[in-house]
Amino acid sequence: xxxxxxxxxVAFGQTDHxxxxxxxxxxxxxxxxxHDVLDRTGLRTADIGFTCSGxxxxxxxxxxxxxxxxxxxxxxxxxxxxxxxxxGAWALYEAWTKLLTGDADTALxxxxxxxxxxxxxDVLTRQLDPYYVAPLWPDSVALxxxxxxxxxxxxxxxxxxxxxxxxxxxxxxxxxxxxxxxxPVPQGDYLVRPLRTGDCPPxxxxxxxxxxxxxxxxxxxxxxPAWIRGIDHRVxxxxxxxxxxxxxxxxxxxxxxxxxxxxxxDTAELHAPFTSQEVVLRKALRLGDSVCVNPSGGPLAANxxxxxxxxxxxxxxxxxxxxxxxxxxxxxxxGPCLQQNLVAVLEGDVR
Amino acid sequence: MSKEPVAVVxxxxxxxxxxxxxxxxxxxxxxxxxRALDDAELTWVDIDAVVIGKxxxxxxxxxxxxxxxxxxxxxxxxxxxxxxxxxxxxxSTALVAANLVAARVHGTVLTLxxxxxxxxxxxxxxxxxxxxxxxxxxxxxxxxAPHVRAYMRRTGAxxxxxxxxxxxxxxxxxKNPYAHLHEHDITLEKVQASPMLWxxxxxxxxxxxxxxxxxMILTDRAGAARSPRPPAWMHGGAMRSEPTxxxxxxxxSPQAGKDCAADVYRQAGIxxxxxxxxxxxxxxxxxxxxxxxxxxxGFADEGEGWKLxxxxxxxxxxxxxxxxxxxxxxxxPIGASGMIRFAEAALQVRGQAGEHQVDGARRVLxxxxxxxxxxxxxxxVGAAPPAS
Numbered sequence: 133x134x135x136x137x138x139x140x141x142v143a144f145g146q147t148d149h150x151x152x153x154x155x156x157x158x159x160x161x162x163x164x165x166x167h168d169v170l171d172r173t174g175l176r177t178a179d180i181g182f183t184c185s186g187x188x189x190x191x192x193x194x195x196x197x198x199x200x201x202x203x204x205x206x207x208x209x210x211x212x213x214x215x216x217x218x219x220g221a222w223a224l225y226e227a228w229t230k231l232l233t234g235d236a237d238t239a240l241x242x243x244x245x246x247x248x249x250x251x252x253x254d255v256l257t258r259q260l261d262p263y264y265v266a267p268l269w270p271d272s273v274a275l276x277x278x279x280x281x282x283x284x285x286x287x288x289x290x291x292x293x294x295x296x297x298x299x300x301x302x303x304x305x306x307x308x309x310x311x312x313x314x315x316p317v318p319q320g321d322y323l324v325r326p327l328r329t330g331d332c333p334p335x336x337x338x339x340x341x342x343x344x345x346x347x348x349x350x351x352x353x354x355x356x357p358a359w360i361r362g363i364d365h366r367v368x369x370x371x372x373x374x375x376x377x378x379x380x381x382x383x384x385x386x387x388x389x390x391x392x393x394x395x396x397x398d399t400a401e402l403h404a405p406f407t408s409q410e411v412v413l414r415k416a417l418r419l420g421d422s423v424c425v426n427p428s429g430g431p432l433a434a435n436x437x438x439x440x441x442x443x444x445x446x447x448x449x450x451x452x453x454x455x456x457x458x459x460x461x462x463x464x465x466x467g468p469c470l471q472q473n474l475v476a477v478l479e480g481d482v483r
Numbered sequence: 484m485s486k487e488p489v490a491v492v493x494x495x496x497x498x499x500x501x502x503x504x505x506x507x508x509x510x511x512x513x514x515x516x517x518r519a520l521d522d523a524e525l526t527w528v529d530i531d532a533v534v535i536g537k538x539x540x541x542x543x544x545x546x547x548x549x550x551x552x553x554x555x556x557x558x559x560x561x562x563x564x565x566x567x568x569x570x571x572x573x574x575s576t577a578l579v580a581a582n583l584v585a586a587r588v589h590g591t592v593l594t595l596x597x598x599x600x601x602x603x604x605x606x607x608x609x610x611x612x613x614x615x616x617x618x619x620x621x622x623x624x625x626x627x628a629p630h631v632r633a634y635m636r637r638t639g640a641x642x643x644x645x646x647x648x649x650x651x652x653x654x655x656x657x658k659n660p661y662a663h664l665h666e667h668d669i670t671l672e673k674v675q676a677s678p679m680l681w682x683x684x685x686x687x688x689x690x691x692x693x694x695x696x697x698x699m700i701l702t703d704r705a706g707a708a709r710s711p712r713p714p715a716w717m718h719g720g721a722m723r724s725e726p727t728x729x730x731x732x733x734x735x736s737p738q739a740g741k742d743c744a745a746d747v748y749r750q751a752g753i754x755x756x757x758x759x760x761x762x763x764x765x766x767x768x769x770x771x772x773x774x775x776x777x778x779x780x781g782f783a784d785e786g787e788g789w790k791l792x793x794x795x796x797x798x799x800x801x802x803x804x805x806x807x808x809x810x811x812x813x814x815x816p817i818g819a820s821g822m823i824r825f826a827e828a829a830l831q832v833r834g835q836a837g838e839h840q841v842d843g844a845r846r847v848l849x850x851x852x853x854x855x856x857x858x859x860x861x862x863x864v865g866a867a868p869p870a871s
Binding site for chain 1: 485486507508538539540541542543544545546547548549550551552553554558559560561562563564565566567568569575578579582583585586587588602608609721722723724725726727729737738739742743746854855857858
């Protein structure tokens with residue numbers, strides 16, 4: 133669909149992503165990022181028309197964890213606010229629809245996740261079918277390994293090619309001051325065959341925030357707004373047994389609906405926490421070798437769960453802001469083996 | 484720019500009970516969704532997107548259950564959003580779904596909220612220790628009782644008002660086939676003789692723990708034109724939040740609630756809620772919240788809410804019926820409770836509320852709140868399409 137109103141990402145901020153952040157609560161982690169995006173636009177909390185966040189109680193290990201994060205926004209007088217128990221990319225989607233209705237002209241979107249207090253591999257098993265699958269505790273790396281092996285068996289990739297994805301991502305991350313893993317990283321031993329530690333994302337804590345604005349407001353707040361030309365998301369069946377793990381039809385459909393295939397993109401920020409998932413996404417998104425994929429280093433360089441998808445949109449937008457991209461694609465994922473996928477297309481004004 | 488008008492054309496609920504041991508979580512939500520589709524005379528292929536809500540994932544012990552529920556809700560190949568805004572979530576979920584239609588992103592959206600409290604223990608889910616923050620380990624009643632006390636002290640309300648609300652809501656529930664508590668032998672004396680849990684809140688003035696789900700089909704003007712039954716039209720909807728704890732917060736009548744109601748009334752062209760609104764489905768988990776919210780929502784002046792309750796105005800046959808369905812006091816699948824308020828408001832203006840129908844209900848408010856009285860979501864629905 134064609135959006136009825138021009139809406140752009142006008143500011144993006146993120147933390148330095150780290151293996152542990154024991155000394156900071158979620159609110160303390162979030163606060164500097166919120167101030168960062170507000171400072172970039174000169175807006176104050178009271179100026180924001182709508183606020184939406186993404187996070188997960190299971191990472192915090194307690195119910196209603198997001199209610200305290202609101203303290204970091206400074207929500208007084210009362211604000212128009214909502215929350216998705218999903219990656220922040222979906223919070224951005226909710227904010228985008230809110231701006232489309234005309235009820236607000238600006239939106240603050242944020243997301244955060246601390247994986248360090250627990251074992252994120254164990255925690256993510258609780259996402260699975262609670263009656264038949266979760267009791268077996270298959271973890272996120274094991275499920276990604278199933279997907280990787282299916283790709284290798286289908287002749288779509290091999291282990292050296294996967295190592296190449298890892299090396300390229302971490303090399304690109306050298307210029308990203310926020311990344312957790314930068315520069316040469318050993319491919320390491322098998323974690324779950326065929327995936328080695330180098331094929332897997334680092335475990336870490338982090339937060340990110342984005343400001344959206346509509347129409348002329350966006351031009352006032354940002355020299356070169358990253359216009360959201362299209363955004364869509366789709367979900368697939370949960371059960372791995374009924375899906376072809378070497379393909380991602382939901383990504384392809386979301387990309388189609390977002391208009392990604394109408395003209396080539398020059399940049400793609402992909403939320404592929406495992407090297408093998410980049411192979412799946414490149415195919416679904418028809419990304420040729422000329423497209424600059426994950427110049428930030430992607431989730432292989434920093435993967436703060438629940439914020440990593442929003443960061444892909446933010447990184448893609450920031451490249452448009454800086455004039456390094458004219459048409460960028462951003463992708464976010466949720467669930468085991470790329471079950472749910474969101475695609476956004478961002479463009480700068482013609483120069 | 485103009486918004487697309489939003490219509491409710493399908494409503495489905497499960498029969499709410501303490502434990503639905505005959506169905507999985509997936510089976511529970513599918514039951515409500517099927518009933519909503521049947522009401523709208525639509526099938527799964529007519530649905531463009533699914534917006535689902537529930538209260539904390541710890542209540543069932545499933546992290547982000549929307550992923551597992553995608554199949555059961557016919558969402559495969561479609562967009563699916565999961566909203567979580569504490570106790571207000573059922574209302575917020577409906578509003579997020581409504582925005583998809585209003586923004587013309589989708590034509591027809593299925594929205595659903597649920598809680599299957601029997602899968603786990605909500606009290607335990609709420610009692611995990613929070614480092615460096617004020618412990619609220621006494622359960623929800625322990626948190627809210629002091630604020631009820633403050634209301635009584637501030638207004639001089641006699642201590643009999645709470646039991647009147649509970650007696651009314653439990654009697655109303657007898658007329659609602661989906662309500663959890665059907666206490667056929669209820670009397671005012673029984674409510675007043677029930678054990679004191681968190682003074683001044685008695686056992687019979689508290690909500691039950693329920694398994695249940697509620698679903699609605701929201702659609703655009705074209706979809707409403709095809710509806711086999713009268714649609715309910717959304718005239719206004721809003722969410723407001725404020726922090727849980729801070730100096731200066733008025734727990735008796737939070738500013739976020741007042742602002743949220745004012746926004747809805749502005750959108751709906753309501754000048755005087757007491758006169759212009761025919762009935763209210765209000766989030767009342769503890770009986771005293773009826774008079775408190777009557778004031779917060781502008782139906783009574785400050786200090787006067789309890790007088791409306793005491794004089795019978797909020798009875799089913801009264802001038803401003805409140806919680807015709809029996810309310811949260813009779814049915815509380817936590818994550819769904821807000822959506823049930825929204826859905827029951829829509830049932831009233833569609834004239835489909837059966838035995839608990841208010842004659843001539845044309846404009847009805849659905850209200851939800853959550854957290855430490857910090858999150859609010861409301862909508863006002865009407866029998867006629869909105870002007871413009």
